[in-house]
Amino acid sequence: MSTERDGATAGAGEIAQEVGAFYDATELAWEAALGKSTHHGYWDDPRDASVSLEQAQDRMIDVVGVATGLDAGRRLLDVGCGRGRAALRLAAATGAHAEGVSVSAFQISIATAAAAEEGLTDRVRFQVADVVCLPYPDASFDVAVLMESACHFESKTTALREIRRVLVPGGRIVLEDVLTARGADPGRWAEVNRLIPVSFVTSDSWKALLEAEGFTGVSVHDIKSHVRPTYAAQLVNLARNRDDLASKIGEEPTALIEHLCRATSALGEEGVMSVEIITAHAPAF
Template sequence: MSTNGVDDRAGVSGIAQEVGAFYDATELAWEAALGKSTHHGYWDDPGDASISLEQAQDRLIDVVAVATGLDAGQRLLDVGCGRGRAALRLAAMTGARADGVSVSAFQISTATAAATEAGLTDQVRFRVADVVSLPYPDASFDVVLLMESACHFEDKTQALREIRRVLVPGGRIVLEDVLTARGADPGRWDEVNRLIPVSFITSDAWSALLETEGFTGVSVHDIKPHVRPTYAAQLVNLARNRDDLAGKIGEEPTALMEHLCRVTSALGEEGVMSVEIIAARAPVHAP
């Protein structure tokens, strides 16, 4: 029997339950704004209007794939896998086996259906689980990927310890996320924090956390200029899909999503929000 779609919500606690409930309730709204991938797009040429948001989102996965160094026969864990697009694309591209976890039951159900549609259920599995108590044995994965999910972690230190535990010695963590830009006023996030359970920190803070937990070779790559067209694209999409969305989820949640997209787009355009790729290796020896 396939283990796809396993629901470990009993192991989800604290703010992770809030995050899961938030995405369960807002997935249709995110789809209206961003499509089937709940993350930024990446434009090699940010001025190239011929590249759609969906194409750019797949391009971001491809950029992240290079950072993972993932190979056939290796195992990938995608933490905060969303609808599973990254795990499925990376598995198909590299021949690796992939597991994806999310605290949203809706996302896991959708990801599992996508794996079935792609014919990848023997290669890619999804389950509801929390990063602070991952349901995997020690040294289970060669790579752990976090695409725009670590900003939701309440206890980032415990999350890194669990990730280190499930990585093979010398395994790789790759974190692509929304961060607070260096020198930006953290107070500018107050409105976003009121709407979503998140905790945005700088890449310097992430680097320090990784090094404290024994990770080595930390590298940081700022991709902010390449993702910037996402902000205009999500507003255009949401405006185009607004009436249909309101008919499905109601006027109030739709207006809330519009407000959230306007706020985050402004933070991105103003440079308060940064998007960066951080990579590091787990210790070769146990700490």
């Protein structure tokens, strides 16, 4: 029996609403720092200065795409899709159909416009929705992708349970996220936690959470060395675009993002923050 959820944000939790409001207010600031993809870049060789941040961000999507095993006719759910770049790029490359959800209405408006501009509205669609109450019937998707969104989940267990519901039996989850590095002091996140609603855990914690919800074949790939140039690049971009950004959104949100980028960059450079790709399969029944 289908348990499709009605209403785009029905059941959205308080933290999800905070996250949506945060990105509605700061999306232009993230664009100033990171461009049109609000996630880390992936450098095959982190010493290769000829690779731009934008190119590396597209490469990250491609790396995640390989992990999905997507091909034509399959259905992808991008959870926390941001501006939709991952869903659009993967759909264009594979011929898959894609849906993207975000709790930010502003992000969804940008993603929807991008789908139209790229001529992909027949295969890619975006809507406002919370991961704990996805507006899809059971077994709707072959793959779920989460690119640096799961750190915002108020209840990771509830989110995984809902993702498992909308995946076909044996479907795949691919999670690329910011994590606490093994052995790092979680208290080092205190400053970041004051600035943005997040909850960073280790890959061991994610493995335990996935297995507790019946996911199998959990695999973890540490890619922090491949993303490291992101930290310097975002600070350079933000400094270059700061005056223009402040004139558009005001000094206070500009300063907040500046502070946040500096804090996360420092944690990344020091090895407190890790970026990893975790894959697993939904129960095959």
